[in-house]
Amino acid sequence: MHKNQGPVYYNDYLMLDQLLTSQEPMSKKHATAENPEAHDEMLFVIVHQSYELWFKQILHDLNSVLAIFSKPKVEDNDFGFIIQRLDRITKIQEMMLPYLGILETMTPMDFLEFRSLLMPASGFQSTQFREIEIKLGLNTNDRESIDREFFLGRLTEKDRDKLVQLEKVPSLLRLVEAWLERTPFTATPGFNFWKEYQNVIMTNLAEDEATIQKNMANLSEKDKQIQLESLNLTKENFDSLFNVDIHAKLVAEGKRKFSQKAILNALFILLYRDEPMLAMPFQMFTAMMDIDENFTTWRHRHVLLAHRMLGSKIGTGGSSGHQYLKKAADSNRVFLDLFNLSTFLIPRSQLPKIPNEVKRQLNFNV
Ligand code: HEM
Numbered sequence: 001m002h003k004n005q006g007p008v009y010y011n012d013y014l015m016l017d018q019l020l021t022s023q024e025p026m027s028k029k030h031a032t033a034e035n036p037e038a039h040d041e042m043l044f045v046i047v048h049q050s051y052e053l054w055f056k057q058i059l060h061d062l063n064s065v066l067a068i069f070s071k072p073k074v075e076d077n078d079f080g081f082i083i084q085r086l087d088r089i090t091k092i093q094e095m096m097l098p099y100l101g102i103l104e105t106m107t108p109m110d111f112l113e114f115r116s117l118l119m120p121a122s123g124f125q126s127t128q129f130r131e132i133e134i135k136l137g138l139n140t141n142d143r144e145s146i147d148r149e150f151f152l153g154r155l156t157e158k159d160r161d162k163l164v165q166l167e168k169v170p171s172l173l174r175l176v177e178a179w180l181e182r183t184p185f186t187a188t189p190g191f192n193f194w195k196e197y198q199n200v201i202m203t204n205l206a207e208d209e210a211t212i213q214k215n216m217a218n219l220s221e222k223d224k225q226i227q228l229e230s231l232n233l234t235k236e237n238f239d240s241l242f243n244v245d246i247h248a249k250l251v252a253e254g255k256r257k258f259s260q261k262a263i264l265n266a267l268f269i270l271l272y273r274d275e276p277m278l279a280m281p282f283q284m285f286t287a288m289m290d291i292d293e294n295f296t297t298w299r300h301r302h303v304l305l306a307h308r309m310l311g312s313k314i315g316t317g318g319s320s321g322h323q324y325l326k327k328a329a330d331s332n333r334v335f336l337d338l339f340n341l342s343t344f345l346i347p348r349s350q351l352p353k354i355p356n357e358v359k360r361q362l363n364f365n366v
Pocket of ligand 1: 047048051052103111121122123124125126129302305306309310314315316317318319320321322324325328
């Protein structure tokens, strides 16, 4: 704990002189008698600056989580901090969403009063936004439709170098993957969890097939085919968990990000989330999915804002405008694997029983 070192003055502490003189609308700088300052540009600047301040806080919390995960061993009592900080990020994201509504009180015609003064500046150049994306696990190369050169070409050399360097440092996605690969529970001698899990799945699928066969008589040819195809698809999906080649294909197609070992251990945590030792990792997964979902929601909301402001005009950064943003919103997902794992969940009543030795490891006081 720090002790008071002398009197502090509110305005100095918050550096308000600096902060409150940092709003310089371009239309004010270029104002003439015929072309006065565009009233709404102040709102435009303040909304963007507010976002950047909160991005700074998100990075502050995210960096501390990355530091914990970068240690050779994540201690059990670190999970409290990890969850608290990831949760805070989700709260900040929720609060940032309605900012776009405030900005929409500026009409498209009000925006046109100063928009051309901004060219070619654009949200593309928000290096903090990129930094968050990269640190979460979305690399420039994964990004949809805008190729690496196009995007990097819009940045100063200094910003470009910084982001390229950041991509070489393990992201949250990769650090959690490495942590999952170290998780020991499913590898206990004498306990072949996955064999038992597969037996449950095979029984369930056989039951589904029997039901379809039983109902065949009442189904049209087309419906029969649809049902059997969907059953095969489900089987293939389950195969992707254990078949190295299918897994590798999904990774190559960008449909899966975690390694196979990490996927299986994440699934174990999701299935046995009620075991005390897995409750916190499960909460961490929940926060990671919330962060991913909140960013996607923001991106979709931002698409609507861009559409409303620009119609089908291109963006100031040179993209196709709201169409580019829509594609980016659909595809720029980071923790997709955690969402997709819901495919492989089974009811609690069907969970294979864990041997006592493993149960002891998963409980605080057995
Ligand atoms: C009048 C309001 C706004 C309009 C019309 C608008 C429009 C656009 C457009 C068209 C793009 C695509 C890049 C380009 O060609 O410029 C873009 C990107 C972006 N904008 Fe906005 N935007 C607005 C407000 C905001 C606000 C308030 C933020 C908050 C920080 C923001 C953050 C971003 C970011 C981070 C990107 C890059 C997204 C990506 O590449 O995935 N924008 N914006």
